[in-house]
Amino acid sequence: AQSVTQLDSHVSVSEGTPVLLRCNYSSSYSPSLFWYVQHPNKGLQLLLKYTSAATLVKGINGFEAEFKKSETSFHLTKPSAHMSDAAEYFCVVSDPGYGNKLVFGAGTILRVKS
Amino acid sequence: NAGVTQTPKFQVLKTGQSMTLQCAQDMNHEYMSWYRQDPGMGLRLIHYSVGAGITDQGEVPNGYNVSRSTTEDFPLRLLSAAPSQTSVYFCASRRGVSTDTQYFGPGTRLTVL
Numbered sequence: 736a737q738s739v740t741q742l743d744s745h746v747s748v749s750e751g752t753p754v755l756l757r758c759n760y761s762s763s764y765s766p767s768l769f770w771y772v773q774h775p776n777k778g779l780q781l782l783l784k785y786t787s788a789a790t791l792v793k794g795i796n797g798f799e800a801e802f803k804k805s806e807t808s809f810h811l812t813k814p815s816a817h818m819s820d821a822a823e824y825f826c827v828v829s830d831p832g833y834g835n836k837l838v839f840g841a842g843t844i845l846r847v848k849s
Numbered sequence: 850n851a852g853v854t855q856t857p858k859f860q861v862l863k864t865g866q867s868m869t870l871q872c873a874q875d876m877n878h879e880y881m882s883w884y885r886q887d888p889g890m891g892l893r894l895i896h897y898s899v900g901a902g903i904t905d906q907g908e909v910p911n912g913y914n915v916s917r918s919t920t921e922d923f924p925l926r927l928l929s930a931a932p933s934q935t936s937v938y939f940c941a942s943r944r945g946v947s948t949d950t951q952y953f954g955p956g957t958r959l960t961v962l
Binding site for chain 1: 880882884889890892893894897905907939948950951953954955956
């Protein structure tokens with residue numbers, strides 16, 4: 736079965752410092768991986784996705800993630816946090832071997848301090 | 850395009866009442882799905898549809914029904930509401946395969962008393 740583990744439920748950084756949100760996945764086939772962001776009381780927006788092309792994926796708002804098959808990881812990074820980055824982030828896995836259904840991690844709440 | 854729309858935005862029900870959450874998309878997407886979001890649990894798949902007339906169960910289908918008579922609409926029915934169904938519900942759609950971007954509606958916040 737496919738699954739996603741987000742290693743931190745809360746991350747707090749200062750504005751201007753790097754962001755690292757950690758995600759490990761489990762999948763028996765060749766997964767697609769996504770990061771979504773949810774701002775308070777809003778719907779979910781796609782940040783970036785990995786679909787078996789380049790392992791380093793660049794997304795919107797300066798975020799990027801690297802697919803590491805040997806470590807089964809897909810960590811999300813950003814060089815310099817902005818106040819507007821404060822939100823909840825979800826790592827998501829999808830695999831054609833499991834009917835193309837998306838499986839979500841529990842989420843990481845990012846707090847950005849001024 | 851309006852994208853994915855959901856109504857209502859908020860709803861309060863009493864235990865045992867029934868209701869339908871509406872979802873519509875204008876992107877001609879084949880794949881539509883319903884999720885519920887609970888604190889600390891991410892989003893969990895309730896039901897999904899790969900096209901008009903085809904639906905299937907997700908991870909947490911009990912207490913919910915769906916139908917897909919048109920490509921555009923995918924309503925979610927609560928048959929007899931229970932307090933355990935208090936949650937935020939999101940409808941989503943995507944063109945087809947798992948690598949396509951999934952678009953989410955704004956959500957419906959449901960409280961069952």
